[in-house]
Amino acid sequence: MRNLFAEFTPVTVHAHCDVPCGIYDPSGAVVAAKTVARMVELIGQIEVTDNATRNKLVRCITAKEEHAEKVKHEVQVIWSDYFKPEHLAKFPDLHDQVWKLLKLASKNKQNVDVAAAAELVAATEAFAATFVASKA
Amino acid sequence: MEPALRPGDRLLVLPAGPNGLPGLRGAPPIGSVVIVEREGRFDVKRVALPPAGVTGLWLLGDNVALSRDSRHDGAQPLSTLRGRVVYRIGPRGRRGRVAAAR
Numbered sequence: 154m155r156n157l158f159a160e161f162t163p164v165t166v167h168a169h170c171d172v173p174c175g176i177y178d179p180s181g182a183v184v185a186a187k188t189v190a191r192m193v194e195l196i197g198q199i200e201v202t203d204n205a206t207r208n209k210l211v212r213c214i215t216a217k218e219e220h221a222e223k224v225k226h227e228v229q230v231i232w233s234d235y236f237k238p239e240h241l242a243k244f245p246d247l248h249d250q251v252w253k254l255l256k257l258a259s260k261n262k263q264n265v266d267v268a269a270a271a272e273l274v275a276a277t278e279a280f281a282a283t284f285v286a287s288k289a
Numbered sequence: 290m291e292p293a294l295r296p297g298d299r300l301l302v303l304p305a306g307p308n309g310l311p312g313l314r315g316a317p318p319i320g321s322v323v324i325v326e327r328e329g330r331f332d333v334k335r336v337a338l339p340p341a342g343v344t345g346l347w348l349l350g351d352n353v354a355l356s357r358d359s360r361h362d363g364a365q366p367l368s369t370l371r372g373r374v375v376y377r378i379g380p381r382g383r384r385g386r387v388a389a390a391r
Binding site for chain 1: 332
C-alpha cells in the first residue's frame with residue numbers, strides 16, 4: 154500500500170500564465186491624468202521672472218508630458234492585455250473609447266489646454282468605469 | 290479554472306494522451322478538464338470545441354475573463370496532453386468528481 158501511494162507523487166499544475174496575471178488596475182491611469190490636469194493648472198500660474206521660476210515651469214512641463222505618456226501606457230496595457238473578445242461583446246464601443254482617450258492624451262502632451270486636460274480626466278475615469286463594469 | 294477548481298485543490302489525474310491509459314489515448318471529450326504540458330509546465334484547462342478549420346486541443350479556462358488560453362495561443366497538439374482530471378481529492382470539504390461540462 155505504501156508503495157502504491159508513493160506512485161502518486163503530486164505535481165503542481167497551473168491555471169494561469171507564468172506571471173501573476175489578472176492584476177490590472179486603471180487607477181494608475183486616472184492618477185496620471187489628474188497629474189496632467191494639475192500641471193496644466195500650475196503652468197498657467199507660473200510667471201517666469203528668474204531662473205527659479207523658469208526651472209519650475211520646465212519641471213511642470215516635463216511632468217505633464219511624462220504623465221500624459223503614462224496615461225497612454227497604462228490604458229494600452231489594460232486594453233491589450235486585460236480586455237478579451239467577451240468584454241468587447243459587452244462594451245462594443247471599447248476600441249473607440251480607448252482610441253479617443255489615447256488621442257486626447259497625446260493632445261495634452263503637446264498642448265497646455267485646461268479644457269482638454271479636464272476631458273482627459275473624464276475620459277480616463279470613464280475607461281476606469283468600463284474596467285470596473287467588466288468585472289461585475 | 291474557478292469556480293470548478295481553486296488554488297490549492299488536489300486533483301486525481303488519469304494519464305491520458307498518446308502515452309496514456311488505453312482508453313484515454315485519443316482526443317479527450319469536449320467539456321473535460323485536462324492537463325497539458327507546455328515548455329515543462331503543466332497547465333490545467335477545459336477542452337472546448339475548436340473553431341471551424343482548427344485541429345488539436347482547443348483549451349479554455351473556466352474563468353473566461355482572466356484565463357490565458359487558446360484564445361491567445363491557439364490549439365495545442367494532442368501530443369501535449371498528459372492527463373484527464375477526474376476527481377478532486379482535497380481539501381476535505383471540496384472532495385468530489387470533476388465533472389465534464391455539459
